[in-house]
Amino acid sequence: MAAVYEIYALSPGGRQVDWSTRLFMEPIGTTTTSAYFLWLLRGPAGALLVDTGFTARLGKSKGLPVEQLRTRDELLDTAGCNPNEVKTVILTHLHWDHFDLEGFLPQATFWVQRRELDFWHGFGGQDPWTRRFLSDCFAQDLEAVRSAGRLRVIDGTLELVEGVRVEWVGGHSPGMQIVVVQTAKGPFVIGNDALTTYRNLRDWVPPAIHLNSVAECLGAMARIKSLAGGDEGRICPGHDGEVWKKFPEVKPGVYRLA
Numbered sequence: 001m002a003a004v005y006e007i008y009a010l011s012p013g014g015r016q017v018d019w020s021t022r023l024f025m026e027p028i029g030t031t032t033t034s035a036y037f038l039w040l041l042r043g044p045a046g047a048l049l050v051d052t053g054f055t056a057r058l059g060k061s062k063g064l065p066v067e068q069l070r071t072r073d074e075l076l077d078t079a080g081c082n083p084n085e086v087k088t089v090i091l092t093h094l095h096w097d098h099f100d101l102e103g104f105l106p107q108a109t110f111w112v113q114r115r116e117l118d119f120w121h122g123f124g125g126q127d128p129w130t131r132r133f134l135s136d137c138f139a140q141d142l143e144a145v146r147s148a149g150r151l152r153v154i155d156g157t158l159e160l161v162e163g164v165r166v167e168w169v170g171g172h173s174p175g176m177q178i179v180v181v182q183t184a185k186g187p188f189v190i191g192n193d194a195l196t197t198y199r200n201l202r203d204w205v206p207p208a209i210h211l212n213s214v215a216e217c218l219g220a221m222a223r224i225k226s227l228a229g230g231d232e233g234r235i236c237p238g239h240d241g242e243v244w245k246k247f248p249e250v251k252p253g254v255y256r257l258a
Ligand SMILES: [Zn+2]
Pocket: 095, 097, 098, 193, 238, 239
């Protein structure tokens, strides 16, 4: 029998944002709930994480109402996952709300696309506008895992373990990758910020943040839609508060996607 995984979206909470920060060229004036997530996969290879979440310290420095948010430690504890024992972490991309370590996940190996690393080591990490997407600990975090031999670099598509595959899609960030997971209800796509919200797909609008290219964003959206057979119940976007309603909250802040 093929390897099948359970998927849990762990959410610290969210904040109100204007739709124009989610849908490219959307007029300003209507708001939506922007949620934050990291994802826990459970299956034959044990517990895998998709992205790391962020510390309250970093969240506060980025303007989040952290006193109203759950911490990632609380969320993992609630989900019954010990962060000190996690061995595998897929980094969808390296923006601050997806990659912030500060000593977190000390045993884990981190899987990231080469194009993402190259961009942030070059132009992206130097330009004062693009740098806003990184954690202020970015360089130290990356060096810590690299020097410990805990960084793995991917070019394109890779089946990490049976039942869990990553695919480079670009668009939102140069090395953006999506995660395709075999579940009891079929292939499930963690579209992440390649698909910030369901409305990007429904209205066919690229994400407002597309550091690499609009064309890549549209290609990514088409790929996500096709992988999930057009079924929104098998897609999770990166920042949509609708996820809280669409899937059962099995424990506080823990949503079972599949
Ligand atoms: Zn994000």
